Amino acid sequence: MSTFDDREQAFEAKFAHDAEMQFRAEARCNKLVGLWAAEILGKTGQDAADYAMTVVASDFEEAGHEDVVRKLAADLEGKVGADQIRAKLAATLPIAKSQLMSEL
Template sequence: MADRIFADRGRAHEAAYSAEQHAQFNTVARRNRMLANWAAELLGREGEQAYISEVMASHFIEAGDADLTGKLMEDFTAAGVEMDEKTIHAKMSEFLLAATQSTDPA
């Protein structure tokens, strides 16, 4: 009886953790889409789904945000758009907050 209770409790914790991770992944994906749209607009590539997908995919190269920041810095430099990492990180924070708020059940 006690084993079953602990097993049920363990499954419930695993399910809650999985749901939390899924929600976090979706929030970061929304943030990245907003960031990609912002960058596309500055680069004159607004509405180019291929570019937006390329930016979003760059986030999966390595852990953290360095790969995404690097991709955007390369693109801005290649296009002759003045940009710094501080501005990109500020936009990431802004968009993360917006993405988080857009998923709040309240």
């Protein structure tokens, strides 16, 4: 194998790793925001954890966070607006990334 092939494989492996880490960070972020929303809804314990997982699952409808925002806005109607949810997602993503990095 040539040096170019080695570099290409290394680049592809790094790209795959980075994509996986981004996916995991977004899922963790959605879970944390789901737990935040569950608290607002008065859910605790396993009910809160189950609700957070429904928030994580809602992110698979389309690319980006808008599917999560729609779900949370509907669930939290009258309590929290869509802009507040977007802000919470933006603030929580660095926390989720930090948590993942500390687990490595």
